[in-house]
Amino acid sequence: MSQNQTPLFSGLLQHAKRNPIQFHIPGHKKGAGIDPEFRQFIGDNALSIDLINIGPLDDLHHPKGMIKQAQELAAKAFGADHTFFSVQGTSGAIMTMVMAVCGPGEKIIVPRNVHKSVMSAIVFSGAIPVFIHPEIDEKLGISHGITTDSVEKALEQHPDAKAVLVINPTYFGVSADLKKIVEIAHSYHIPVLVDEAHGVHIHFHDELPLSAMQAGADMAATSVHKLGGSMTQSSVLNVKEGLVSVKHVQSILSMLTTTSTSYLLLASLDVARKQLAVKGRDLIDKTIRLAGTMRKRINEIDHLYCAGEEILGSKAAYDYDPMKLIISVKDLGLTGYEVEKWLREKHNIEVELSDLYNILCIVTFGDTEYEADQLVNALKDLSLEFEHRAAKTEPVEVLLPEIPVLALTPRDAFYSETEVVPFEESAGRIIAEFVMVYPPGIPIIIPGEIMTKENLHYIKKNLEAGLPVQGPEDDDLKTIHVIKEYKAIL
Numbered sequence: 001m002s003q004n005q006t007p008l009f010s011g012l013l014q015h016a017k018r019n020p021i022q023f024h025i026p027g028h029k030k031g032a033g034i035d036p037e038f039r040q041f042i043g044d045n046a047l048s049i050d051l052i053n054i055g056p057l058d059d060l061h062h063p064k065g066m067i068k069q070a071q072e073l074a075a076k077a078f079g080a081d082h083t084f085f086s087v088q089g090t091s092g093a094i095m096t097m098v099m100a101v102c103g104p105g106e107k108i109i110v111p112r113n114v115h116k117s118v119m120s121a122i123v124f125s126g127a128i129p130v131f132i133h134p135e136i137d138e139k140l141g142i143s144h145g146i147t148t149d150s151v152e153k154a155l156e157q158h159p160d161a162k163a164v165l166v167i168n169p170t171y172f173g174v175s176a177d178l179k180k181i182v183e184i185a186h187s188y189h190i191p192v193l194v195d196e197a198h199g200v201h202i203h204f205h206d207e208l209p210l211s212a213m214q215a216g217a218d219m220a221a222t223s224v225h226k227l228g229g230s231m232t233q234s235s236v237l238n239v240k241e242g243l244v245s246v247k248h249v250q251s252i253l254s255m256l257t258t259t260s261t262s263y264l265l266l267a268s269l270d271v272a273r274k275q276l277a278v279k280g281r282d283l284i285d286k287t288i289r290l291a292g293t294m295r296k297r298i299n300e301i302d303h304l305y306c307a308g309e310e311i312l313g314s315k316a317a318y319d320y321d322p323m324k325l326i327i328s329v330k331d332l333g334l335t336g337y338e339v340e341k342w343l344r345e346k347h348n349i350e351v352e353l354s355d356l357y358n359i360l361c362i363v364t365f366g367d368t369e370y371e372a373d374q375l376v377n378a379l380k381d382l383s384l385e386f387e388h389r390a391a392k393t394e395p396v397e398v399l400l401p402e403i404p405v406l407a408l409t410p411r412d413a414f415y416s417e418t419e420v421v422p423f424e425e426s427a428g429r430i431i432a433e434f435v436m437v438y439p440p441g442i443p444i445i446i447p448g449e450i451m452t453k454e455n456l457h458y459i460k461k462n463l464e465a466g467l468p469v470q471g472p473e474d475d476d477l478k479t480i481h482v483i484k485e486y487k488a489i490l
């Protein structure tokens with residue numbers, strides 16, 4: 001089959017054209033039984049292929065037909081030995097990777113700034129995390145990747161680890177020297193698992209960082225939906241044979257996946273793969289140029305800084321994705337969150353995320369000069385409107401979350417007896433819940449870690465700034481679950 005073909009999407013279209021009488025789920029039956037307003041909005045075409053794993057349409061859990069063909073084409077396009085489609089986002093693919101290689105009590109080497117799905121997988125599997133401190137960018141107030149030296153050190157101390165997990169690239173688009181990390185881990189016969197949520201496109205252009213498969217990694221969980229043009233929630237899990245068992249990976253993925261897989265999502269993976277394989281290089285090329293011009297124009301605006309290749313040079317910031325615009329707004333005397341809200345209210349612009357100091361805007365092949373101008377002009381307005389504040393703003397001291405000490409394995413903490421204490425009084429206690437700002441969804445504290453005064457201060461700063469702090473059962477974060485302590489009875 002050629003990369004121009006879309007066996008899954010075309011198979012669905014053929015099936016819909018035959019227009020069979022359906023006595024199977026979904027019960028809306030090609031839209032006839034769905035709310036008419038929704039039907040009119042979403043359209044009959046989409047509803048006609050909202051189907052289920054009946055005989056002619058193959059089954060994601062045991063693919064033998066059109067899904068198998070679509071996955072094989074994807075594997076070729078991504079340079080993998082096997083590609084599995086995920087309808088449960090990259091979170092589902094990440095949990096599969098971790099659970100496929102780690103069991104209870106087994107070690108996994110992970111950067112501390114991982115996405116919550118990695119931590120969830122660690123809780124589910126009962127694995128013991130060996131954390132690596134990511135490199136911190138003090139100027140931007142963000143974490144980058146991990147260094148080859150720290151991986152080397154972690155493996156020297158823990159040669160019995162079952163895997164090394166790397167984020168490549170990070171949410172902010174920075175990547176480590178993945179090829180070297182893979183070489184180091186493989187010298188210990190330890191597989192490398194890559195969180196490639198923000199890197200589906202990097203495989204298709206040589207000016208972008210090396211993809212996980214290009215670097216020789218063993219598995220990669222890749223969000224096609226984020227930057228590759230498929231529908232939200234659809235991702236792939238790419239696997240190279242050797243250090244991991246492909247059959248075992250498939251079994252775990254199946255255990256974690258709904259039996260009612262969405263064919264709309266699956267078909268969108270098939271067509272996104274075609275577009276990336278056939279036209280990806282040209283589309284990405286145009287996008288890199290567009291983002292480059294935007295970066296230059298933003299850097300001409302007073303008090304704003306859009307990070308570029310000058311942030312590279314360390315072992316953790318080895319390469320970067322120029323399609324991500326990290327815009328530092330702290331010199332305007334504003335938080336990233338204030339700018340996010342201002343752009344929404346004044347210019348009807350939505351950004352990817354904001355934090356205390358920055359906003360992050362992603363530029364993709366869905367953008368044109370028009371969107372670029374809208375953002376640049378809005379940022380010019382922003383700078384003018386807040387110039388008076390910039391003049392009064394002292395250099396802002398960048399606050400970064402301190403990495404807490406892990407006292408219990410995340411799973412033990414999660415399943416321990418807990419008590420609820422006022423959040424303000426939780427310093428020194430072993431925490432039993434996750435606390436994170438979403439996006440980016442990187443936990444500030446995880447179950448099993450000891451809260452410090454600095455962590456409390458950092459969480460409070462994020463709350464005061466209005467950032468979406470999530471995780472604990474108490475949405476208002478007035479209280480938090482901690483591991484129960486038993487005091488001597490008087």
Ligand SMILES: Cc1ncc(COP(=O)(O)O)c(C=O)c1O
Binds near residue numbers: 092094197198
């Ligand atoms: C670094 C990272 N890994 C994994 C994920 C999970 O991806 P998904 O939303 O496709 O489940 C995200 C989502 O934001 C992420 O930022």
